[in-house]
Amino acid sequence: MPRVLSDERGDLVKAIADFCGRECGTKEQRDKLTANGAEHHNQQLYEKMAKLGWLGIAVPEEYGGAGRGMVDLSLFLQETSYGRAPISGFGTTIITAAAYEKFGTEAQKRTILEGVVNGRVESVSMSEPGAGSDVGALTCRAERTAGGYLVNGQKTWCSNAHFADHILLIARTEPGSAKHEGLTQFMVPADAEGLTIRGIDTMGGKEVNDLYFTDCFVPDSAVVGAPGKAWTQLMAGLNLERMILAAMMLGVARRAFDDTLAYVRQREQFGRPIGSFQALKHRIADMATELECAQLLLDDTAATIDAEPGKVFPREASMAKLKCTELAKHITLEGMQMMGGYGYATEYGMEALLRATVVSTVYGGTSEIQRDIIGKTYGL
Template structure:
């Protein structure tokens, strides 16, 4: 089914596609840009996108951005993921930027949002060793002291902290009857005294980090929003985080599908292309149908969010995240199976697509958490 786009959006999609083919269109070039897959963010490419004005696509015009909505942002994310451009820092940057835009002081907005537009990276830190899916159980403590707060504790799985200018930290500033109360957001410069950033080795390369806070002093003006109200502030960003991850994985799923399709059309066994055998042909047909369903879901939810930007679409955003991430993992696995040994070889790239999709059903709220959220919206 053809995607119906405005002329402006079609031009954006075409421009991104051309950029990706030119800058990272071959495996050799992507290996060069990512240190053979170990560095998923390349600042040189990121800076070029900043010059084109793309990184500020969802940033308000008064801070130098384009001031566009969710549909445009999702298109950008989908197309850059499809083109395999190494800008992993963008997702956490735009999630963090949205929090500053909603709740930050004017100085914080100009620092962070202006930085985003100009190619700077931002990070956000919620998870702890004992608080993953149950984020509100976090214990990293920010104790009130004269002139500010003293932070102690450990954070983990913080994406892009090692390349970010700031970390948007969620810490506990008081103990209340509800664990969802007494949490506060802070703007933390990554070079501040008392913060140590330690990389975690993963199958996806250098992307996530442990953060260790030891008597780290943050002044009063580091608070983002209202002290003690971080949980409520975080809830307003659920649409954005889930839609970002959904769009990225839809693009990745499309790329895995297209690479698989190209292979089964060309690879011959028993005297004919393997894609002509019913066993593979039907699997291709099923994946193509599922991709269209996922795309229609994502487009519809993005349009609804743009129509009512102040509303939290908990059910719909969770559905989009669940569908697109699970589908991406499935398509990459099917691609590896249909490509046989070549799917396992680093030469062909399917194995790297699989590595990038497997974790997508975990970060940003696991698939199990998304299903639980969807179920709750039906009164279950």
């Protein structure tokens, strides 16, 4: 969608678009990179982006990154999503890296942040079978032992754990404490003894996992931040997580809109392009208008966060996540309807975009949770 960018940012967007067009611009290329759509991350492609310096776009310069802010990160996420680049590991990696940047030891920062720049993947595990939206209800426990902790319990819906280097685990270290107290973050190698990772079959393919911890030992040096203070640390990262998800889904929404527009322009029925019929023309107009609104909201929120990087913006970040994910789901559903049977066929790709957007209103805080957060900022 049209917007004003500086020359530097415009060059970045064009470079990403050219790369995606060249490396994964056709269905045949994407099928080869993703095992016919079953996988969502291709490590070779990911490492090509690392060599171009893109994966470190938001990593501080002292760790090899570009040290850019939310605006530039948002541009990267939107354009790679629009280009359908199979790099699903990037979102969770950046969310996780931010926690290490804020609260990790220098050794942890070196390992994680330099790894991000070089194309390594990280993951974070919060949810449990009985603790989804209510993260404070988690029961996976880490009990004190000589030189560290023994972790026992189950985590679930852990994105990308099956190809990550480490899991940023949130576990309960003080069982008798209040609900949001006594939680601690740990840096756990994905191949740690006592940790079993099992994939969960989903309509989207291989994305998420169950994690089973059985007397998994983690040393004291694995603690990220202050012991027992993980809840406060998690709250500090909410801007980033919600903005990442918003930017990714806005990119998908733009792609779905452009694909739909191209189809209704060329598809003819009753002697003329179907886009010339008022029923479809008006739907296209509404979709385009909503995309412009979402773009302005996302851009403004990203710029606001960059202007005050140490401040949390719960209302604005939740609005961006809510608007962009719900809009992406709406546009892909509309695209499938307007494309008819072709929207349902894997050849055209709309069904894959739809599957990607349906879950976006659930992960990272459901739409209902985002609305609740927004309402609370108004004193409700």
